[in-house]
Amino acid sequence: MLSKQKLVSIEEAIDGILKELPSVNNAVELEKLKLKWGKKFDLQDVIRSSDLLSRINASKEYSPEDKIKFKKLLKTNPVRENSGVSVVAIMAMPAFCPHGTCVYCPGGPGTNSPQSYTGFEPAARRAAQNGFDACKQVRSRLKQFEDTGHTPEKCEVIIMGGTFNSFPRDYQYTFVKSMYEGFNGVKFDDLDQAKLYNETAEHRIIGLTFETRPTCASQQEINDLLEFGCTRLEFGVQVLDDKIYMKAKRGHTLQDVVDATWNAKRAFLKVCYHMMPGLFTTPEQDIGYFKTLFSDERFQPDMIKIYPTLVLPGTGLYDLWKRGLYKPYDAEQASEVISEAMRYIPEYCRVMRVDRDIPTTLIADGVKKSNLRELVLEKMKKKNISSREIRGREVGIAENLKRAAKPGKIELVRREYQASKAKEVFLSFEDVDNDLIIGFCRLRAPSESFRPELTETTSGLRELHVYGRQDKIGGLSTMTQHKSYGKQLMQEAERISKEDWDCDKMSVISGIGVREYYKKIGYYLDGVYMSKDL
Template structure:
């Protein structure tokens, strides 16, 4: 058994004890775990061997070991064993997309300073009153804390936000710590901000919340935390921070999207917008008191795409005023109507929950949802038909069943898994990005090919350039979204006469930036080749300038290919250059 004194001198054993489980293990128990793990690590090549190891330790020393404990020991020993790290990492799927997603929520009634400098409390998180949308007040069950509009106290992400007082810094620290503790690399983060309608919060609160997100990432690993700087300073610091924010997603309504609002999004270096669309039928939108029509949605998507944004939308089948036939028409419009071609979908079948108008309609018999069988058929057909350049993020919302009194039954809670089983059983395939991500699967380079799909969207041409495996499962290695927009109206000045790279993503296990791990698809040049192809297409389309909407933490990646930061976008003259690394 190795001597504890010979371990890497990164911290005293008392430090690891205090930092992780101050009351769970004694110093002597930590020494046992570290020594046993160090002596047996070469045997831990799969889950079976890992479980056998944990059982032996439990039997021999009467110590229960979790994977989280072993991750801490792995980091303590400064080990560099990709196979071992994979065996002890929990929930590996959370980083198989190449990034870690961290979701935070805004407060229902935050404090802010108004234009006169007076401190106030916001009266609402969304000024609208859609019939399906819960507005949970303060009550004993939520510790007398009102919840942000549309969200319920016991939803997992909402519970975490409540545990951390809806404080941006606390939420970030807690979520990053959890992911690190189960073995993930906190290097590249996609931040998703939920809660109410972002664009209707006071500007001071918006600025403070986003500044705190960047600050949290920038100082997470610092033992001594410095004071928070300005929004602009924290964003610039993140370019070289240990934790890179490579994407920032904000959730808002289509009727808030204006060029001025997009300018504000750019101040935060927001890179993706989630829009609550809900339905394509104006009669349904009117019935649920949505407050806008479908034409507003078309304009919002066009404005966002023309300014280089990635766009996600929420769709809600089985709403009051709709029917199975109307929803089938909606799903086809979402798939094929060029005015509503977006990048990602969340399909949220209508759930009848407390603190909504539709609950009263349901109880009175005014609203009768169609049955689960039709709902299942509707979404299954959508999943089978969805194009390969789109991502179906969610099929059902993660609402605890105790809230749901109608809309769909308990049998539908795991609908995505039911679809997967059904598709596999019948030999069907889902072509969406989420189902084809290569993740931890290995593909030989000779079995990877570039493919290009062109389609119309919002009066522009979209090119989906991808690297796919040639095997039967058609794994997706990486892709790029290129927009050719020859209509120059309603765009930010920096984007004039520019082709637009709206997204670049290489899928694989998450690697530290600059860390060329052998069995990962990241950092193998696929991103560079996708950019080269996009530049080639843009030149052929008559464009001499390229703009990229880039997350703060990956700006330096694009700089290697000749791009410069100008007015929050990465810009390059592509007329007489290539993206060879300088």
């Protein structure tokens, strides 16, 4: 704990830095200034930019223009906003999954962490610190964004850990309402009021994701999640083998994965799979799973998270490892498998994560390097494997790496594929020469549905996303998010629906905080969707 004198010294150093900040023009000058004042007060650690931003945000001395300038200069980790949104992860209280515990799974009641998490991940720490209160977790995360110079106005939320929709319905309802109240800054009597307020709130939820199991995606369960504002489901799939599911005590079958995927997609939800290379498999098996994912129309996930199997103390897998009955991939083996798997991941899929956000000190065996994605990219480069997945071609991330799209070279590209008993069209604006993707939408043709809003002549827009740094809602910008790419994608999706498929309505699975946008371009609230008659 810092002494009183040390705290005073830090505050005086911050005062000195802020007085000279208006004359600073770049990051190099900023670091020199922080070092200068740190040395003056004999501070071993450099003053953090977040401490400076926190003082600036709380002060009335600075004009709005000065605050914008200082935030741009002091912003930390700008890659967080490169995809156009701020991600807010929250966790429900620890509880057992309905089937029991998977062999590799940490956490759960008695550990102060939800199942499948160690309690030391940033989101898990924040959840525990806030007593797993949804509202407090949200407020804490929003403040963290603001203190580091970010503008969390367009927020994508993920409710993580365990199996949320296996909780009692009352708990689910209360937790989700509390989450909305965290973004709204206002409490409400019921969930519908909270959702309505968020449509025009300062911090809008543009997407809501639930982590769940393939056995918890029945028609009724999906209907319930849609009422909460769900736009994406993430399924723990891990492998594509019933024998391994039994050995790992997963409590589901491959057919459950197929059915869950179909139910989600025909409700126009986005689907993400969690895959786990090395779970009682060989490299050849794992590579084969990835090939099957994108060649078999029963699967075709929109996104994947790749988590090589880790041996963690307190799990059944740890006991097998101690007895010499199991050995996970190390970083070299995992990066080799994943680099080969990347050959089969198509343009419409986004690899959202590679490796878990778990401190290496907690890993008994497995990948103990935190830069696994970099290792994968290095191997791909050596083997001349081209990355076709979305994240590797996003214009926002590319801009951060000094690769910019050329406006005159941007084209509309149409790709079609069959997935879960219906045709899918992936429309994207791309700089084909520089292999960059500016924005895209996922359009699904009419298919058998269990939702009353969706008829046999209703197409579905499952996702609309334009990349680039996050811009202020309603503000003017030179970034990609406000160059009308989104509107053009919508118009082409409507044209395909009407002219190619003879649809008379297109429905959008919209985040609550995006409804205002769709209203402005002619859409109306239609149950849980935003729809337009064609």
